Amino acid sequence: MTPRINIVTLGVSDIAASRAFYQRLGLKASPAGNDDVAFFDANGIVLGLFGHDALAHDAGLAAQAMPAFRGVSLAWNAADEAEVDAIMAHALACGATLMKPPEKVFWGGYSGYFADPDGHLWEVAFNPFFPLDAEGRITLP
Amino acid sequence: MTPRINIVTLGVSDIAASRAFYQRLGLKASPAGNDDVAFFDANGIVLGLFGHDALAHDAGLAAQAMPAFRGVSLAWNAADEAEVDAIMAHALACGATLMKPPEKVFWGGYSGYFADPDGHLWEVAFNPFFPLDAEGRITLP
Numbered sequence: 001m002t003p004r005i006n007i008v009t010l011g012v013s014d015i016a017a018s019r020a021f022y023q024r025l026g027l028k029a030s031p032a033g034n035d036d037v038a039f040f041d042a043n044g045i046v047l048g049l050f051g052h053d054a055l056a057h058d059a060g061l062a063a064q065a066m067p068a069f070r071g072v073s074l075a076w077n078a079a080d081e082a083e084v085d086a087i088m089a090h091a092l093a094c095g096a097t098l099m100k101p102p103e104k105v106f107w108g109g110y111s112g113y114f115a116d117p118d119g120h121l122w123e124v125a126f127n128p129f130f131p132l133d134a135e136g137r138i139t140l141p
Numbered sequence: 142m143t144p145r146i147n148i149v150t151l152g153v154s155d156i157a158a159s160r161a162f163y164q165r166l167g168l169k170a171s172p173a174g175n176d177d178v179a180f181f182d183a184n185g186i187v188l189g190l191f192g193h194d195a196l197a198h199d200a201g202l203a204a205q206a207m208p209a210f211r212g213v214s215l216a217w218n219a220a221d222e223a224e225v226d227a228i229m230a231h232a233l234a235c236g237a238t239l240m241k242p243p244e245k246v247f248w249g250g251y252s253g254y255f256a257d258p259d260g261h262l263w264e265v266a267f268n269p270f271f272p273l274d275a276e277g278r279i280t281l282p
Binding site: 001002003004005006007008009010011022025026027030031032039040041042043044045046047048052055056058059060061062063064065066067068069070071072073074075076077086087090099100105111113118120121123129130132135136137138140141 | 147197206
């Protein structure tokens with residue numbers, strides 16, 4: 001039994017606004033979505049958007065106010081430092097919030113962070129030790 | 142510019158314990174990991190484990206106590222209801238916490254939730270509208 005991640009679902013306060021943000025960012029919304037949920041192909045993994053309270057309820061939990069840091073980040077890996085800068089500029093132009101400008105980091109790469117309209121964290125990184133394959137996926141050592 | 146999710150990083154309180162949990166679950170730890178970080182291939186997307194406080198610091202945020210619900214869930218999609226049950230039983234045997242037993246859900250599928258040692262939410266689901274391809278990936282409509 002080999003675990004896999006098929007979907008990352010983010011709880012959002014306004015489905016329409018978040019769908020529009022991710023469309024501006026460059027993702028194509030699937031017609032499988034509706035007023036209450038959105039799905040995007042994020043390169044073989046699905047990014048889902050679902051109401052914050054609805055997602056909590058779905059997992060049998062109480063919805064709670066979110067701290068700025070939620071213990072999770074998503075990473076969009078780029079081919080080089082210049083692409084990191086370009087992605088970050090694009091994300092900010094799309095309405096993302098800058099959390100940390102791209103900079104050289106201790107592990108030997110180059111990385112910055114933005115947050116989506118609900119504060120979900122995205123890292124944009126160049127990692128010279130994790131080259132991307134022709135499909136833009138990481139092949140781990 | 143097409144966004145992609147390359148890595149989902151979970152902040153954890155004990156790297157060794159969480160690495161061992163995900164290894165029991167069936168993931169293979171990459172030798173790229175060390176005492177401070179772990180990486181697993183989760184079917185073309187990388188699952189990363191990093192210290193909770195270190196991850197907050199990396200994003201330029203203060204570490205905070207985590208609510209049970211953090212606004213994010215990961216989904217492991219199965220081929221049918223029986224596989225959902227088998228995955229859930231396996232996860233619980235590996236030390237996961239049952240959050241919601243698998244049941245038929247309003248959107249026409251079958252889904253349950255478990256939490257990893259730090260409370261990160263995993264949905265295990267059969268979605269008849271999102272068939273899996275030969276590589277176990279969802280092809281969105």
